[in-house]
Amino acid sequence: MSTPEGLGLRVKGVVQGVGFRPFVYRLATRLGLSGYVKNTGEGVFIAIFGELEKVKLFTEALRKEAPPLARIDAIEASPLTETPPPLFTVLESTKGECQSARIPPDVATCKACLSELFDPSDRRYRYPFINCTDCGPRFTVIEGLPYDREKTTMRKFAMCPDCLAEYTNPLDRRFHAEPNACPVCGPRIWVTDRAGRKIQTQDPLALVIKALKEGKIVALKGLGGFHLACDATNERACQTLRERKRRPAKPLAVMVPDLERAREVACLSREEEELLASARSPILLARKKRPFPLAESVAPGLEIIGLMLPYTPLHHLILKEGAFLALVMTSGNLSGEPICYKNHEALKKLSPIADLFLLHDRDIAVGIDDSVIRIIGKSPLLIRRARGYVPEALPFPGEKSVISFGPHLKNTFTLTRPGEAFVSQHLGDLENLETVSFALKVRQHFEKLLGTEAELAACDLHPSYLSTFMARAYAAERNRPLLPVQHHLAHAVAVAGEYHLDPPFLGLILDGLGLGPEKGLWGGELLLVKRNSFKRIGHLVPVPQPGRDAAAKKPWRMFLSYFRAGGLGGLKEALAFLPKELASEVKLVWKMLEKGLNCPLTTSLGRFLDACAAALGLCYENTFEGEAPMVLESAALRASQRIVWEPALNGLKFDLRPLFAKLMRLVTKETTEDLACAVHLTLVKGFKELVWTAAQRYGLTRVVLGGGCFQNLILTAELKRELEEAGLTVYLPRNLPPNDGGLSYGQALWAAWQAEDGRA
Numbered sequence: 001m002s003t004p005e006g007l008g009l010r011v012k013g014v015v016q017g018v019g020f021r022p023f024v025y026r027l028a029t030r031l032g033l034s035g036y037v038k039n040t041g042e043g044v045f046i047a048i049f050g051e052l053e054k055v056k057l058f059t060e061a062l063r064k065e066a067p068p069l070a071r072i073d074a075i076e077a078s079p080l081t082e083t084p085p086p087l088f089t090v091l092e093s094t095k096g097e098c099q100s101a102r103i104p105p106d107v108a109t110c111k112a113c114l115s116e117l118f119d120p121s122d123r124r125y126r127y128p129f130i131n132c133t134d135c136g137p138r139f140t141v142i143e144g145l146p147y148d149r150e151k152t153t154m155r156k157f158a159m160c161p162d163c164l165a166e167y168t169n170p171l172d173r174r175f176h177a178e179p180n181a182c183p184v185c186g187p188r189i190w191v192t193d194r195a196g197r198k199i200q201t202q203d204p205l206a207l208v209i210k211a212l213k214e215g216k217i218v219a220l221k222g223l224g225g226f227h228l229a230c231d232a233t234n235e236r237a238c239q240t241l242r243e244r245k246r247r248p249a250k251p252l253a254v255m256v257p258d259l260e261r262a263r264e265v266a267c268l269s270r271e272e273e274e275l276l277a278s279a280r281s282p283i284l285l286a287r288k289k290r291p292f293p294l295a296e297s298v299a300p301g302l303e304i305i306g307l308m309l310p311y312t313p314l315h316h317l318i319l320k321e322g323a324f325l326a327l328v329m330t331s332g333n334l335s336g337e338p339i340c341y342k343n344h345e346a347l348k349k350l351s352p353i354a355d356l357f358l359l360h361d362r363d364i365a366v367g368i369d370d371s372v373i374r375i376i377g378k379s380p381l382l383i384r385r386a387r388g389y390v391p392e393a394l395p396f397p398g399e400k401s402v403i404s405f406g407p408h409l410k411n412t413f414t415l416t417r418p419g420e421a422f423v424s425q426h427l428g429d430l431e432n433l434e435t436v437s438f439a440l441k442v443r444q445h446f447e448k449l450l451g452t453e454a455e456l457a458a459c460d461l462h463p464s465y466l467s468t469f470m471a472r473a474y475a476a477e478r479n480r481p482l483l484p485v486q487h488h489l490a491h492a493v494a495v496a497g498e499y500h501l502d503p504p505f506l507g508l509i510l511d512g513l514g515l516g517p518e519k520g521l522w523g524g525e526l527l528l529v530k531r532n533s534f535k536r537i538g539h540l541v542p543v544p545q546p547g548r549d550a551a552a553k554k555p556w557r558m559f560l561s562y563f564r565a566g567g568l569g570g571l572k573e574a575l576a577f578l579p580k581e582l583a584s585e586v587k588l589v590w591k592m593l594e595k596g597l598n599c600p601l602t603t604s605l606g607r608f609l610d611a612c613a614a615a616l617g618l619c620y621e622n623t624f625e626g627e628a629p630m631v632l633e634s635a636a637l638r639a640s641q642r643i644v645w646e647p648a649l650n651g652l653k654f655d656l657r658p659l660f661a662k663l664m665r666l667v668t669k670e671t672t673e674d675l676a677c678a679v680h681l682t683l684v685k686g687f688k689e690l691v692w693t694a695a696q697r698y699g700l701t702r703v704v705l706g707g708g709c710f711q712n713l714i715l716t717a718e719l720k721r722e723l724e725e726a727g728l729t730v731y732l733p734r735n736l737p738p739n740d741g742g743l744s745y746g747q748a749l750w751a752a753w754q755a756e757d758g759r760a
């Protein structure tokens with residue numbers, strides 16, 4: 001054909017807010033093609049005209065040379081009959097009928113912006129909001145789609161001529177960088193005291209740095225919300241922060257200026273360094289360097305430290321100009337509440353904690369915490385999925401639009417469309433009104449951005465979780481069917497979904513608590529999952545959980561339970577292992593156990609780890625969820641020898657009472673560290689045998705691992721290795737946390753499967 005070819009290309013995937021249109025422009029211009037590119041509600045539309053050969057080259061390069069943050073899922077081509085325009089241009093956006101465009105997550109400051117930030121001759125020298133098409137805020141400023149400045153919280157800042165020139169020049173690296181700004185036209189920072197009174201100063205940053213150096217606590221408005229910051233080398237400052245935040249022991253995350261400093265604080269593998277320095281910039285949980293150069297109260301009693309690198313220009317400026325080794329950067333919230341992300345709300349809530357406030361006027365569309373991740377083996381394992389990851393779509397092997405409401409703790413919700421799922425950021429524990437209303441707000445935000453309407457709803461089987469109430473209200477209001485999904489089934493299906501794994505498969509689910517079908521307290525289960533049903537084929541031997549939920553807060557209660565169940569003696573013997581001040585309470589709980597009062601049976605592995613931590617004198621009270629298992633893990637990491645005992649299995653029942661008895665018999669003979677390690681390794685051996693036996697019996701080779709206990713480094717890495725050595729294929733969560741944060745995704749997928757097969 002001699003006449004110019006016209007081709008319309010619909011590109012789907014992460015193609016907005018990642019410099020895709022300038023890239024298309026440069027590519028088309030380079031090849032001498034005409035046409036246009038525009039953002040649509042479902043991605044990007046390109047009209048391209050020119051010689052057939054060159055159009056072909058263009059289409060190939062589109063995939064091959066796409067910008068680093070872009071991800072192309074599909075390109076649909078169709079012939080165009082319109083008259084070719086003389087040039088290639090970038091058009092204004094149109095609102096699409098179907099909003100399937102991807103909303104990009106926030107991106108850490110790129111190298112090019114960083115060098116401008118610290119270049120005294122640059123017009124953005126020391127400007128805390130510098131960004132470009134490769135970096136900067138995205139999800140946290142987007143209020144609607146398509147992703148254009150008008151639909152972001154940057155809309156109130158009219159660009160100055162210099163910024164506008166960059167924004168409209170297709171060859172500039174800020175071409176259509178929607179949050180583009182400079183000191184002349186963009187957002188600003190200022191400092192107030194705790195009463196919200198503005199402090200007059202030429203240099204707010206210098207003032208903040210000085211305060212931090214003096215050991216003050218500063219509330220810093222960041223990307224997804226506020227942080228509470230203090231000097232991480234200053235023991236007194238860290239203690240004060242803990243006291244004011246009423247957070248006695250939960251580890252505090254720190255921010256270090258660069259990788260070099262990170263290596264002084266933690267022992268880092270290559271994978272860990274890559275993750276730390278990635279554009280997602282999460283908090284990495286890594287092994288503490290010894291001697292530990294930071295205040296011990298940053299992460300007391302733990303071998304693990306949570307650290308991250310600066311991910312906004314503001315962070316870079318403070319860390320570098322203050323020459324800090326590390327700052328504590330913990331979420332700016334009241335204990336148990338969601339992160340503050342509005343100025344007035346932060347001033348109101350955080351004023352009893354912070355001495356000083358660093359505020360700015362770029363509004364945050366929706367609050368989001370830092371993500372938390374650790375490397376297990378060589379693969380990343382998410383602990384908390386939030387900034388940098390959300391709202392990326394996850395693969396979803398289901399055909400239905402589902403909304404699922406998650407569990408009670410570490411709540412998230414999931415919205416799905418055929419083939420893809422959107423899991424919300426970590427919302428927190430649904431234990432107060434603030435968290436519930438935050439969850440509601442985020443859900444409305446997602447619904448607006450995605451423009452999808454769910455056909456059915458899913459929730460946990462637990463009737464009195466607040467998430468279950470929310471689900472019921474939703475289903476009633478919108479007249480949708482509601483499907484309750486068993487907790488551990490949802491854990492198992494969540495992992496399977498990430499890998500497009502079709503049932504049947506085995507699911508080993510180890511966690512704190514989930515309600516079983518007969519209201520049993522589950523937490524150490526081996527499931528056989530089929531497409532339309534599931535069966536609990538193996539489990540831990542149940543023991544009493546004295547006082548139900550109270551036992552989850554007080555590990556010594558489970559110590560008593562296992563002590564008694566393990567036949568280790570009476571009350572007098574048990575008391576000898578516990579602190580004297582607990583004696584009167586202990587006597588009471590012992591009586592409860594004797595009489596079987598409020599002592600439901602549990603198969604929870606989390607509760608067993610609690611009992612062991614108390615037995616070793618490591619933790620008698622969980623001041624935060626998972627504290628006892630965490631200190632137990634840390635003790636095990638310090639072990640000098642690898643002791644393994646013989647696990648007690650009876651068919652597909654794993655009895656932990658003999659393991660506990662063995663531990664107690666050796667408690668004065670071996671070191672705490674070696675015993676903690678022995679507990680881990682014996683569990684690994686027992687669970688391996690359990691899974692192996694079931695795999696033989698049912699003729700299955702694929703096993704998914706899920707539940708909060710798989711946040712544990714030793715348990716997870718060793719069990720995965722053992723099972724693989726035994727010839728099984730092991731699946732661990734990779735885009736979602738193994739804990740309850742990933743549960744809503746599993747609920748949604750199970751519900752979709754049931755609906756597709758006509759069971760819901």
Ligand code: ZN
Binds near residue numbers: 110112113133136
């Ligand atoms: Zn940049």
Ligand code: ZN
Binds near residue numbers: 161162
């Ligand atoms: Zn400007």
Ligand code: FE
Binds near residue numbers: 512513707740
């Ligand atoms: Fe769970």
